[in-house]
Amino acid sequence: MNTPDFRVDRRALARAFGRAGRGYDAAASLQARVREELLARLDYFRLEPQLVLDLGCGTARGAQALRRRYRKARVVGVDLAPGMLQAARQRLWPWQRLPLVCADVAALPFASGSVDLVYSNLMLQWCDDLPGAFAEIRRVLRPGGLLLFSSFGSATLQELREAWAHADSAVHVSLFTDMPGLGQALSLAGFIEPVLDRELLREHHATVRSLLDSLRAIGAGNALADRRRSLTGAGRVRAMQVAYESQREPGGLPATWELLHGAAFAGATNRHEVDPPGEYRVPVGTIKTTRRGSRPDTGQ
Secondary structure (H helix, E strand, C coil): CCCCCCECCHHHHHHHHHHHHHHHHHHHCCCCHHHHHHHHHHHHHCCCCCEEEECCCCHHHHHHHHHHHHCCCCCEEECHHHHHHHHHHHHHHHCCCCCCECCCCCCCCCCCEEEEEEEEECCHCCCCCCHHHHHHHHHEEEEEEEEEEEEEEECCCCCHCCCCCCCCCCCCCCCCCHHHHHHHHHHHEEEEEEEEEEEEEEEEECCCCHHHHHCCCCCCCCCCCCCCCCCCHHHHHHHHHHHHCCCCCEEEEEEEEEEEEEEEEECCCCCCCCCCCCCCCCCHHCCCCCCCHHHHHHHC
């Protein structure tokens, strides 16, 4: 299975995206483009969902669009970063209310078989245990429910990764799963009829600093658990910049983004159908909001 060998510091990831929440929409032009394409792919499916989850909802732009598309459905936004959800609430209030839940895809606070559609735009690349993430998504989906997602592939930011390799042996750029790895993880989790496709996009930046600033603005920093915690020395930074400059093209410094799109249906059986003992699950219709690390507010 072609999955990267890395562990993500989930708290560091939540902090990074939380800090980016307020200015995220202005900086995340690529994410917005992929979001619109992913939403358009729903046209290929005849769905009348009752419950829809937007996993990794960020500032809830996708959740809003899903609510407009499926007016009879309950749409719930889920994100790991409290700061992102706060930005979503500030943007939506007072015109529209959407249920927003702070939770990790590894432990979703929803009952098994309660969800009809899981939509996830550019979140899964931050999961270091894709089979586990897909298994949890499969658990909450009803049999026949649809998972529609996009993710970054292993070629993403390959130029920056190669430039850092000239400076030291540390991992400075997150490692992402390739398309065969995604397909195998889906199969292991009990999904059927998967459809995957791949697209390569290239951006150009005037300087290395402008690229790094753009990544920081969307929260896409290095959140690997074994990342270097001390400041990277000026000499190593200069070596990386020199190596990156050797890749310069007429349009500027290239930055590749490999986009993977996928769709799959939840199979009829799942080894995780029964909630593990001690887990606290509630019907989604009773959820108002949750805070990370706390039980859902059931309104009782």
